[in-house]
Amino acid sequence: MFLGDVVGEPGRKAVIGQLASLRKELELDFIIVNGENAAGGRGITPKITIDLLRAGAAVVTTGDHVWDQQDIVDYFPTEPRLLRPINYPEGTPGAGWVVLETAKGKIAVIQAQGRSFIQPPLENPFVIVEDRIAKLREEGVKMIFLDFHAETTSEKIAMGWALDGKASVVVGTHTHVQTADERILPEGTGCLTDAGMCGPEHSVLGRSPESVVWRFRTGMPTRFPVAKGPVRLCGLVADIDPESGKCLSIERLNRLIDLNEGSEGA
Amino acid sequence: MFLGDVVGEPGRKAVIGQLASLRKELELDFIIVNGENAAGGRGITPKITIDLLRAGAAVVTTGDHVWDQQDIVDYFPTEPRLLRPINYPEGTPGAGWVVLETAKGKIAVIQAQGRSFIQPPLENPFVIVEDRIAKLREEGVKMIFLDFHAETTSEKIAMGWALDGKASVVVGTHTHVQTADERILPEGTGCLTDAGMCGPEHSVLGRSPESVVWRFRTGMPTRFPVAKGPVRLCGLVADIDPESGKCLSIERLNRLIDLNEGSEGA
Amino acid sequence: MFLGDVVGEPGRKAVIGQLASLRKELELDFIIVNGENAAGGRGITPKITIDLLRAGAAVVTTGDHVWDQQDIVDYFPTEPRLLRPINYPEGTPGAGWVVLETAKGKIAVIQAQGRSFIQPPLENPFVIVEDRIAKLREEGVKMIFLDFHAETTSEKIAMGWALDGKASVVVGTHTHVQTADERILPEGTGCLTDAGMCGPEHSVLGRSPESVVWRFRTGMPTRFPVAKGPVRLCGLVADIDPESGKCLSIERLNRLIDLNEGSEGA
C-alpha cells in the first residue's frame, strides 16, 4: 500500500492512528508513506520519520519539500528507509532508493522528482530511474515501486509508459489530489497519476481555504495554516506478483476519517 | 453534464456518437463540452463547433488552445455558444460567458483560465468571475456553471471555495486526467478538480506515448500524434436545484468506448 | 535620475551617502530610487523609505519584493511617494503612480510589473499603463517616467515600443544587471532595458557568490546573505523636454563606490 503526502498534524494523527487497522483489513504486506508535508505542512523531521516507521510504514518517501526542516539533512545518512528524489546530483545527503527483504522477496522502492513546473531543477528522472531499474533487475529484484513526485499529468503518465514492464507500480504524488485513472498498462505496470494526500478535507491541498483564496484574489503574501477537521486518507493498494514483478491489481484508497470518531467510510 | 477536453478525431467521434444515448440514459437536460483539443489535438474549427452543437452540446468551452486554429478568431463573434476564457482583456474576440434559457430556467456557463503554470498570462480570474457572477445573480440567474481551465490543483480548488454558494458547479479542465475528489462544498457548490478528457485511452493526454516519452528522455523536439484505439469519455453529471441554484448531486462520468463496438462500460 | 534596486545595508549606505553630491555634479532636478531590496535584500521598511526620501529621492519605487516586510502594508496609504506596481487588483494598499509638481512642471512616475517569469501574476501592464498615461496626458502631464519591473528583455523592450511617444522614459528593473542598450526611440521615448542595482560589486545580484553557487550546484536550500565590499551604483540620467515630454538624452550611470573612501570612478 502507498499513502500520499501526509499533511501536518491532522494527517499524521490519521495515518498513525489507522495504519494498524488498515494493515489488518486490507491484508497489507508492505506500506509506503509519503511524508514530505508531515511537519506542519513543510518537510519532515527525524522524529516524525521514526513515528511513521514505528506505526508500520516500511519506507517513507518525500519530494520537493524534503529539505524544509533543517535537521533532516544530517538524519538522512542514518536512515536508509527515508528517501529523497534519486535525481539529485551525486554527493547529495541520503538516497533515492532502497531494497528491503520481505517474506515474499526483495522489494525496491525508488523516489524521483519531475522537472515540469517543480523546483529545484534536477537531473533527468527518465534516464536515472531506467538505469537504476536495469541494475536492480540484473540483481534479481522483481518488485519495484516508484513514487514519482511531479506536477504535470504528462510527465507522470509518460513515466508510467516508460517503465511499463520494468516497474511493478508507478504512482505520482505532489498535487495532493487523487486522480481517478488507476490502470495496469499492457506490460504489467500498475499506474495512478496522483495518489492524493492524507490531510484535512476542508482545505486547499491541506491548507486553510480562506488563506489560499485570499492569496489568489489579491496577489499579496499570507500564511497558509494547515486546515482542521476530518482528514481524507488517499493512496493506493496494489497486488504484485512476486515471481514476475507484474502488478495484478491496483485500487485507489480514499477514506474520510473523523479524528474524534474513526473512519466514516469513503 | 459536462465533458472534458475532447481530443482529436477519436475524441470527437466518441463524443458525437455517444451524446444522444448518454442524454437518454442519464436524463440530461443540458450538456457542455470542452472542445479546445478537438481539431487534431490543437484548437477547434468552426465546423467542429457546429458538429458538437448539432450532436447535442448546448455550449462548447475551450481553454489555452483556443486560438490554435486561425479561422476560429472570426467565427467567435457569430456563435455565442462557443466560449473562450472570460479573463482576456476587453476587446478580445468572442465571449467568456453565455446565458441560455432552458425549460427549468436560465443557465449561465462561464469559462475562465488560471494563471499558475499556464500561458498566456491573463487577468485575475478570481476577481473577474466573482464580478460576473454577482451581476448574473442580480439579474436573477441562479444556475451557474464554471469551466475553470487551469493547471494546478491549488488554483482550481481555491476557485471552488471562492465561489461556494455563488456558483452551482465549478469544474476544472486542462490536465486531461480526471480527479477523484468530486464533492459538494458547505454552501452548495459542486466541485471536481479536473473533469479529465475525452480521448484515446492508450496515450499521454491523448498523444502517442512513444513520442511523449522520447521527448522527456532526450529533451529534443518531436511531433506528438494523437493516439489511436479505444477512447475514454470523462466528465461529470450534476443535478442542480433550479430554485436555489445549489448542486444536489455530482458524479464523475468515466467510460471506456470502443469506437468499433460502442461502450465497454467503465 | 533613476537608481536601480538598492540592495541591503551596503546599497543604502552608498545611495544615501552619494545622493547629495550626485545631485550637484549631474545637476539633477528629480531623483527616483528603486528600493524593493533595501531591507536586508528583502523588501523595504517605512524607516528606510523615509531615509531615502530625506536623502533626496522624490519617489521610491518597489517591485515583486514590495510586501516582504510586513509593516510596509499599513505604511503605503500614508506615503504617496512610495509606489507599488500599478497592475495589482483594485483595492490593493498603496498606489502605482504619483504626480508631483516641480519647478519645470508636473512629473508623473508610474511603476508596473511584468508577467513573464515573475510572481505573483498581475493584471496586463500594457493595458493598464497605456490607460493611465492616456489619462495623465489628458490632464496635461507631459513628463512621464515608468519603472517597469520585469524579468525578460522582450517584455521590457516591448513596453518601450508600446509607449514610444507617450512616455518620456521607460526603464526596466529586477534583473540587477545593467544593460548597455540605452537609446531614444523614434517618437522620443528614452529606454534602458535594465537599470541594474545599487549593491555589492562582488556578488550575485547583491548576494554572496558562495551561497548562490552552492544552491545552483546542489539544488539544496541555503541562506543568501547580502555580500560585502565596494558597491556599484547603477541607474540612468535622462534629460526631458518639459514642453513636449520627449527625452532629449539618456545616459547610463554606473559607478563603483568604496564605502570607506567614496567613489572610485566608473
Add this chain to the structure above:
Amino acid sequence: MFLGDVVGEPGRKAVIGQLASLRKELELDFIIVNGENAAGGRGITPKITIDLLRAGAAVVTTGDHVWDQQDIVDYFPTEPRLLRPINYPEGTPGAGWVVLETAKGKIAVIQAQGRSFIQPPLENPFVIVEDRIAKLREEGVKMIFLDFHAETTSEKIAMGWALDGKASVVVGTHTHVQTADERILPEGTGCLTDAGMCGPEHSVLGRSPESVVWRFRTGMPTRFPVAKGPVRLCGLVADIDPESGKCLSIERLNRLIDLNEGSEGA
C-alpha cells in the same frame, strides 16, 4: 572575439560582411559566433553554419533553439566546430565542447544551457561544466571559453564565480540584450552576463516591435517576423594569456551597422 546570437538574414549579412574587417581592425586570433537564431530567427541550417565558418568563425555555438531546423540533427556529427549545449543527456547528437589548435596553443570552447526559465530542462550545467574543465586542464588546455546560454542574470553570474580561475572567459547569451557589467573576477576569469545579439536595431530581440507588442497586449498568438533596417553587432573582445589561461582584458563590442553603408560606429 565572441559575437552574440545572430538573428535572421540581417544578422547573418552583417556578421558575414564585417568579420574580415573586424578581424583586421581588432587583431583577432579566434572568433566564436552564436548562431542559434541565424535561420529566420529559429535555429540554424548546415548551409548557414558553413557560411559562418567560411566567413571566419572558428566555432559556432547555439542554444535552446538548436533543433529548430530539422536537418541540423544529422549534420551535427559531421561538424565538430558546431556546438550544442553540453548538458543534454548522453547519446544526444553533436557535442557540447571542442578543442582547437591555434598558433598560441589549444583553445577549448564549451557551450552549456541554464535551467532557470529556459526549456527544455537539462542536466546540471554547474556539475557538468566543472567536470569537463577539470579534464581539459588535466590535459593541459589552459584557454577555455564558455558560452552559457541562460535566461537569468543570477544563473549566469553564478557560473562566472563558479569558474573563476578555471575558465578564461564566461559569457552569457540568450536574452539578446548586451549587459554593461564586463569584468575580470579575482582569480582571472573574464565575465559578461550577456553578449547581446547581432540583429536588427529597431526590434524586440530581433523581431518586429508591432508583433511583439500586440502579443503582450492581447495575449493572442501572432507571427513574429524578423525586423528590418540597421543591425547592431554585439559581442565581446577578450585578451587571454596563453600561458596561464587568465583573461587580461575584456571589452564589449557594440556597433551599429547600416547594411547598405557599412559601420556607423557605436
